[in-house]
Amino acid sequence: MKVCIFGAGAIGGHLAGRLAKGGAELSIVARGANLAAMQANGLIVRAPDGDMQVRPSLAADPAALGRQDAVVVCTKVPALGSVARAIGPLLGPETPVVFVTNGIPWWYYASHGGAEEGRRVPEADPGDLVWNAVGPARAIGGVIYSACAQPEPGVAQVVSATSKLILGEPDNLRTDRAVALASLFKQGGLPCSVSEKIRVEVWAKLLNNLLSGPICSLNRRTMRDSLADPVVRAAATQLVEEGIAIARAMGQPVPGGAEERIAQAAGINHKPSILQDLEAGRPMEVDALFQVPLRLAREKGIPAPMLALTVALMTQAAEGAGLLPRAA
Ligand SMILES: NC(=O)C1=CN([C@@H]2O[C@H](COP(=O)(O)OP(=O)(O)OC[C@H]3O[C@@H](n4cnc5c(N)ncnc54)[C@H](OP(=O)(O)O)[C@@H]3O)[C@@H](O)[C@H]2O)C=CC1
Ligand SMILES: CC(C)(CO)C(=O)C(=O)O
Incomplete structure (x- = not known):
């Protein structure tokens, strides 16, 4: 399964290591000193259950990586506009995009039902850039419990003794695409479940x-x-x-x-x-x-x-x- 991590800092670095260990055909969109360090040494993940060094495909320009089976966005929320502007080449007609960010996500009111259906969260997605470029049909929510840092470019450090990732569709259905991603993370040693109550x-x-x-x-x-x-x-x-x-x-x-x-x-x-x-x-x-x-x-x-x-x-x-x- 071709999976691309967009933004490999503390969390993205950790998750990239798990996906590579879990058997994904991994690529990473990165930039600057982080990209240079990973090009030189691979991505290094220091975790309580063991260190990992992986060598995914790397690029600053998503066009160099092409269409993916799934994309996992791990930037900070204020960077999502830049993700929206660049993500297009990674997306085939069915490519899901997991958003592993803290806070109330941009897709919160998609498939929410009721009077607030389709409402936007402008603080998370000013100008609806992500809503328009990715769209709620591709979105999978990602809730991460893992205290991480990036002590130097190309290195992700997992500080918490345990970590877990929860995926969930905005419509709360247990889909094959979410289950497939969860199994990759689990095979990589990260407990990962699919929630039917992601909000x-x-x-x-x-x-x-x-x-x-x-x-x-x-x-x-x-x-x-x-x-x-x-x-x-x-x-x-x-x-x-x-x-x-x-x-x-x-x-x-x-x-x-x-x-x-x-x-x-x-x-x-x-x-x-x-x-x-x-x-x-x-x-x-x-x-x-x-x-x-x-x-x-x-x-x-x-x-x-x-x-x-x-x-x-x-x-x-x-x-x-x-x-x-x-x-x-
Ligand atoms: N760190 C933690 O312990 C935890 C963080 N979280 C959440 O996870 C999310 C990610 O946080 P975290 O990993 O700490 O963030 P980081 O700042 O460590 O990593 C974000 C990465 O995204 C990169 N990036 C941003 N925009 C682009 C772009 N346009 N192209 C390429 N790369 C880009 C950044 O590059 P650059 O450095 O060049 O800007 C950086 O490498 C946040 O929502 C955070 O709240 C959740 C749980 C714990
Ligand atoms: C504080 C923590 C680890 C949540 O407990 C977190 O989400 C963060 O550092 O952003």
Whole structure:
């Protein structure tokens, strides 16, 4: 199966390693120093279950790779516009595109049903670039639990002891295309399931970002160090509780409570990816991860004072650093 990873940073690098190990005919769209490093040394993945070094086909221009059986997009959300502009040559008539990004995805209201069917998420896809270039029929949701970093170009480091990937179709059907991709990841050693409630999974993962992203962007500490302070931990707990209430109001009740999430996050010595961006001077995913749930809370009349405060503060921090993109 020909699979292309578009954007092989921390997460894309990890997933590329899994796909190659799982037997995919792998290619990667990359650029700059990352592309040069992989051309020289292959892609190196350092993971708790063992290191991998793989040599996929590499290109900056998707036209050099041609049509794929599947594409897995692993860029940050603000880069999706650039993906939309370039992805065409990778797509055959049936090529699905998995979006492994945090936050409320651009396809959220596709096959959603009800009055909001087809509504757009402008913070995730300004100008409908992805909606028009890829289209909801190709989209598969990807929810990733894997704390990762890119310590140097061409190297992906998996920090969390365990990882898992959840795939899901916007229409919640269990399709052959999603199952085929899940088996490749599983064969590569990454637990991967196909959910028939992908929006619940999107919200469940977003709770982990809510509890860590704003706080760690403000204090610039890891999740473990931040949550060691009882006052910070109480604020993080409130953020999760607010997120649970928003998800419920959105018709996506997330199982489990705040405490277990906080306890799990408190064990991870990881700077959330949004803090990695702040420190590296890269565009931050403030809008898709944090402004959208806040907007939805307001639309649904759900009180979210802690989210409002922390998002306002992190927005100011991102703006001050010149890292608050509104379009790719
Ligand atoms: N890191 C983590 O621990 C986790 C991250 N996530 C989510 O996963 C997603 C990916 O995050 P992460 O892997 O950390 O991001 P990274 O910034 O590490 O990687 C993104 C990669 O995409 C590349 N890229 C962007 N645009 C293009 C383009 N037009 N052409 C080619 N390459 C491109 C970037 O290249 P360049 O460097 O040149 O910009 C970079 O290599 C995000 O939504 C994030 O929130 C989810 C769970 C954990
Ligand atoms: C914090 C984490 C690992 C979620 O728990 C994440 O999604 C990120 O770093 O972006």
